[in-house]
Amino acid sequence: MAAVARAFQLACRARLKTLVQITPTAQSSTKTAHRGYATQSSPGASTSSSTNTPRRAVTVTTDDGRYKWSDLSTREKAARSTQQSFNLALVVAGAVGTLTVIYFLYQELFAADSKTRQFNHAVDRVKADSRCTELLGPAKEIRAYGEPTSNKWARARPLAHSVEVDKLGVTHFKMHFHVEGPKDAGVVSLHMTKGKGDEDLQYKYLSLNVKGHPTVYLENADEKSPKKAVAKMFGVQWRES
Template sequence: MQSLRVLPRLPASRIGLRSTQAYTQLRTATSSSTSSASGPARKSVTIANDTGRVPWSELSWKERGARTTQQSANFAVVILGLVMTGGVATVLWLEVFSSDSKTAVYNRAFERVRTDPKCIDILAGRGKGGEIEAWGENAVRNSRFARDHISSKSETDGIGTTHMRMHFHVGGSLAVGTVNVHMTKRRDESDFKYHHLALDVPGHERIWLENAEAWKLDKRASGKMFGPGWQGYTYMHIWHELRLFADRSDLLRRS
């Protein structure tokens, strides 16, 4: 029978030191396995690389500031885009789609000229099938820039009436002329009305398609046909004059 070998007894201090070293090694191994299982350490979140994947609760104060700055910048860009879109839409409405826009007034005036018999006779000749074209500020015909640029001016006078003045060129197979437009809109009105619309062709008399001043003169002349001061008469004055005329006629019959 083999005798047992008796090992020397270690001091208590050495036993405690070995136990501490073993615990430290075990903890280090556990931490390493946990880190390897959870994946590599994430990068620091900045304004340039923040994608929003890291939860807010895991961000440091510096990283939270970077994310807040990035989101504020994105919000400002969105607001700027909305403002610019609204501005473009407003310009398009005022310049193109509104019934009071420069383009709408131009189209209505050209349609009046294009369908007027007198204008057709001078510019293209009636029955000849000639087309009448229109172009803008530039006097050169068939110019794309000239067609796009229409000369106009809008202003408001002292009593609140808005005036829009415009001129453009028209031409057919026989002649070329200039259309002059003057529109007015009073303070209590919603749409522009013609003050005058005329076609000027060299060598011909001016063709008036609309002339508010001539209408006023005709109205004054018709009032003067009945004697001075006729326009100031009211229905009561007329009734009084008729009663006097009837009384005089009755007196003449009796006599």
């Protein structure tokens, strides 16, 4: 009986030692967990401090519009105004340049008194006239060009033309250019007029001059106009006005 009691005491003591060893381990794990929580909160603190960094100053070259007008200082507002004024000036200059190019292209190619348009129309008239093709050659082989220059490309030769307005307000458009075919070469001359109330130029004359041949008139307003009656009195001719 005494042996049983002694064995029970020894078992209780072993049990107590086990509990004493487990308790410090649990406390240390608790401290470790607490430290881990403190370590995880430290990045949050650094993040919040980073949001408080000062913003970049707004200048003429760095302004990207991310900041509101009310958040800008007086100097930054002046910088933004300068940048926007410069951008507006660029847009206006680009628009003016585009309109200028369109205007000159229209005047050069599509306007009624454009030298290029009248040149092309006169060349077509020459090629379509049988008297001209008889002197120059087939219409497909006739080429037209302006005044001879040092440039070897015939299309780059300038067209000799002039535009004048007389005292009555009539516009006179004059031009001459060269034509050349397999048979011969010549010079085409034209004179066109436009009155104050007219919209288009009208031919006064259009002619082809080939050396050694009579002048070929494709248009001649003087021949179409009726001849005025002439009266003679006391040896003096009187023409009706």
